[in-house]
Amino acid sequence: MFATVALLCLNFEAKSQVVESVSSKWFENIRLGGYTQLRYNRLFETNEDLTCEQCDKSLGKGKGFFLRRARIRLAGNLSKRVYAYLQFDMATAFSNSIQHGLGLKDAYFDLALNDERSHRIRFGQSKIPYGFENMQSSSNRLALDRNDAINSAAKDERDLGAFYYYTPVGIRKRLSFLTRSGLKGSGDYGMFGFGLYNGQGAGRIEQNDNLHVIARFTYPFLVGEKQIIEAGIQGYKGKYSVSLSEVNENRENLFADERVAASLTVYPQPFGFQGEYNIGKGPEYNALTNRTEEQSLTGGYAQLMYRYAGDKHTFIPFLKYQYYDGGKKFELDARSYLVRQTEIGVEWQWDKFELVGLYSFEDRNYVDGLKPVNHQVGSRFRLQAQFNY
Numbered sequence: 001m002f003a004t005v006a007l008l009c010l011n012f013e014a015k016s017q018v019v020e021s022v023s024s025k026w027f028e029n030i031r032l033g034g035y036t037q038l039r040y041n042r043l044f045e046t047n048e049d050l051t052c053e054q055c056d057k058s059l060g061k062g063k064g065f066f067l068r069r070a071r072i073r074l075a076g077n078l079s080k081r082v083y084a085y086l087q088f089d090m091a092t093a094f095s096n097s098i099q100h101g102l103g104l105k106d107a108y109f110d111l112a113l114n115d116e117r118s119h120r121i122r123f124g125q126s127k128i129p130y131g132f133e134n135m136q137s138s139s140n141r142l143a144l145d146r147n148d149a150i151n152s153a154a155k156d157e158r159d160l161g162a163f164y165y166y167t168p169v170g171i172r173k174r175l176s177f178l179t180r181s182g183l184k185g186s187g188d189y190g191m192f193g194f195g196l197y198n199g200q201g202a203g204r205i206e207q208n209d210n211l212h213v214i215a216r217f218t219y220p221f222l223v224g225e226k227q228i229i230e231a232g233i234q235g236y237k238g239k240y241s242v243s244l245s246e247v248n249e250n251r252e253n254l255f256a257d258e259r260v261a262a263s264l265t266v267y268p269q270p271f272g273f274q275g276e277y278n279i280g281k282g283p284e285y286n287a288l289t290n291r292t293e294e295q296s297l298t299g300g301y302a303q304l305m306y307r308y309a310g311d312k313h314t315f316i317p318f319l320k321y322q323y324y325d326g327g328k329k330f331e332l333d334a335r336s337y338l339v340r341q342t343e344i345g346v347e348w349q350w351d352k353f354e355l356v357g358l359y360s361f362e363d364r365n366y367v368d369g370l371k372p373v374n375h376q377v378g379s380r381f382r383l384q385a386q387f388n389y
Contacts, residue, residue, distance in 0.1 A: 029077045035139040035389065036069065037070075037138070041059050041063065042064070043380065044359075046379050046380065047376055047379075048061040049061065051376075052364070053331055055145040067090075073085070084109050084110075089103050089105050090102050104203070105158065106125055106126055106158065119164075126158060127157050128197060129193040130154060131261055133150055134153070136185070137179075143320050147300070148299065148328075148337060148341075149277070150300065159197040159199065161198060161212075163190075163197075166192045167190050182307075183268060183272075193215065213236065214237075227269055229267070239256065249289070255294050256294050259279070268307035270308060273302070277299070285335055286336070290369060298325055319343070320342070321343075341363070343358050345382075346358075353387060355385055356382075358381070360379060360380055
């Protein structure tokens, strides 16, 4: 029963794959859903040169209203043991002049190894099981962008690979509830997960002969009658090939890519907390040597929130701080970052409509071979309207 509810709910991340029966006509089990996000980021902007390639391509000079996401998903049980998931984004940016087009986000199949579907293997392009906020759907997240520290682990949070997930039935129901109930859960990516994937990122051709290996464990503890606290740990290891600028003095282009992270979430009933921190090493541009080198990285975020749910309206004010010191392997030269950012905002939910407004204070020092000096500080008020369907 939980899977039927989850597939119809607005957040695809909360899906559960326990079903009482599956129609012999597989197409009758497919459900259509998605969401669209419209943003405007330039209210009270103090620095038009303050941008973030990883975050939102409509930040900064010359930008205006922007479709950040326009997702369409098809999902359902093809049989008792096989589950299929396809998701497309019609807001994919192909270039500075062509902002919207159809792009593939997810394309995977889950093969259940037992009738309860507590053991399953996922094949295809899907989210990499690293971090809580990375797993959390963008339709479900409070802050408009994911934090730099954890999100820099995987381009678009996704890659091609095969993953084994184990989730007992009771825990799967709890994870499903956390998203269905509006408590901002991250969905079911296994109480325990293990997998192999290319490592270069979603939509990118593998550039070396090394696969990444990853493992994750998370557990939502029930405290008292209703409070749930989820704690998790995850880590991965692999090799990464960087896109180098013509001025970069590197001759070798294969770097260690290793991280471990801890996650803690106290679900907002009504007060909540969400925090993650990771350490590791990976490629990072060094302006002193004009080379991309293996360097250590560190960073994370902490978020406080309060949830007020009325009869027709829900309000969730929040405060988030993030810090990151390290490289971003999927950007030019593995661009070096030192980020400090504070966001204060509120989300308003009404029917199938959500509106988020937040004020962001940012200090970003991000350099590469073509721009070895680039320290930007500023603030702005950002708005996002979201429609769920």
